[in-house]
Amino acid sequence: MTTTIGILTYDSTGSYQSHLLAAMQTAAPPDVQFIIHSSLRDGIPDSDVFEDIPVHGVIVIANAASPEVLTALQARGIPLSLVSHEMRQWAIPSLRFNNEDGMIQLVRHLVQDCGRRRLAFVRGIPEQIDAKEREAAFAEAVLPYAPRLTAPIFLKGDFDAATAVESITRLLASSPEVPIDGVIAADDAMAAAIVKALRVMGIAVPQQIAVAGFGSVDDSDTESVTTVRADVGALGRRALAQLLHQIRGYPMRGVTTLSVNLQITGSTQAGIATVGAFHFSAKYARHGTGGNVGFQRADIRRGDNVS
């Protein structure tokens, strides 16, 4: 029997969305088919979306569906999974990246590793949950360093490279001296565009301004930017796995968070190509290969400390 999964997304051709969808389609079992409703192409979905074509479950990417549409789908008994979106009060399970931990890693890198003191943050789309979280996480992540830093500057970016570049250009034009020495952008595409623009302006990256992004997809343009790598393919695969598990009769609620990993490049540290910094979550402990979960060599002798 074919399992039909409906997908609601704003723009199925966007870089982030297309990587998500490709990962889901690759990971899907042979009996799964997808029906994609893209708001840009098909119009904003209303409460009777997918009524003509029965679906067994729906994945909603970012803010592609209003609360009314989600309510209507739930009322029809259709399991839902949200990706980069969250509706906690309705117990709809969601998946996203660990924006908080990623931002802690990025800020620590710029402040402690790179010695930056005058930071700017380039925002994403204000209503989008990843954008909101990354901004809030940045604002909180800088607090412990507060005495050493000048007050950070927040710039409009909207997850749009041109907007981000315009914001940085305007900031730099507003002062005879370079007012910042570090930039964190809410995504890699904006960060990569900022790096290019700064170099065209004759500003040395990273020597004068270090630039970091927040990874969404692998892209030849973004490969050269320090980032926290967020595996969009894994997010897509896990969203599908979560929905299929619900369809099989396993109810769930809450937010699943995927780890992100700092990846350092020459955009923050001169002379570096790409270094995987191999941090586990900054909030979780890490330990070495092979692990040593709570015992030492002396424990392995026969009879010692055996439960």
Place this chain on the structure above:
Amino acid sequence: MQIAKATRGQVRQHNRQLVLRAVYSGAAEHRAALASETDLTKPTIGELVGELLEEGLLIEEGLGQSTDVGGKRPRLLRFNPEARQVIAVSINADSIVGILTHLNGEVLLHHKATLETTDLAAVFAVLVEVINALYAHVSAPLLHISVGVNGLIDESQGIVRYASGLGWRDAPLAALLRDRYGTAVSVSNSIELAVRGQYAFKTIPIDREARMATVLAGVDVGVGWLTAGVPGGIFVTGSDLNALLPSHGDARACAERLGWRAVEARLRASTIPLGVDKFSYVHLRYAATMGNAEAVAAIAALEDDLAEVFTWVIALLRPTHLSLAGRMAHLGADFLGATLAKTAPRLLPQHLDGMTFSTDTTYNLSALGAAAKAIQALLGVG
């Protein structure tokens, strides 16, 4: 007292765990070394290694060096942390947090659901939904579901005898989960799990000989204890601390003085400019750093109350290391230092001699500890 002879099955299990521990810890990386390290015979080693290779817990990877006397180069054995996965869950006062890990404790996923009620049936329903959400991502045989609850736990039967924060009595949590998921389930005290997590994953600098006490200050406040890597029998919760803390005319319970919910309510009612709706100790610390007098006073009050807890912990437990963990640890090393400065006058100098201290902001230590416990059970450790 009658002492029963070990069964063949028990001996085999013990020997399996010896072999696993030796490879896991790096003490032995091939069959000959295993025989030497464990004192097991070569045929026994061969059989056990074969079994563990079959199960995927060990893998063969490359060739080692010949011994001094020459001969064949041995096949190297490596523990395969991806052979099994563990679901570890912590039931807190306001949420259930779970993680999915490999056998080396690498966290693959984190999942959290909020709790609106402490009713057992309702909380169990949310617990199942959290486990379901993690189970959806299991990609290797599930070794264990490990659950942490703040309360008195009958670990042998997996029954929560009493959890004051949740209002539970005699809740057969392990049996309910075992019936549902058909896998090994353990239930432990969440403070015990937190200290186990600290030790197992070295979230603080601690060595095997340490006697460690951890004050876990989150939504509730508790004290855990660990010696020689094994959590001890003292897991004091906030409600226990109420009876022990001097009141000095302050009738508030420990959780009302130091628990996050109470602190949050006080901060919300204050004029401290925290800047955001969803604030944390980080924001309080920042306000104090920027010179806000009310924030400074709020932190000083926390130091006073925490110093009372520290006094009790140090005087009675005589730890060599004291760790402040949980949300309050985000107030930082300066806060810890100031609290210790207020603690010292209440103690004899020898109480503090040689002691070390740390803050630990590792997120959800109880869930990490639950994973460590499951992994340690596989290896037959502590």
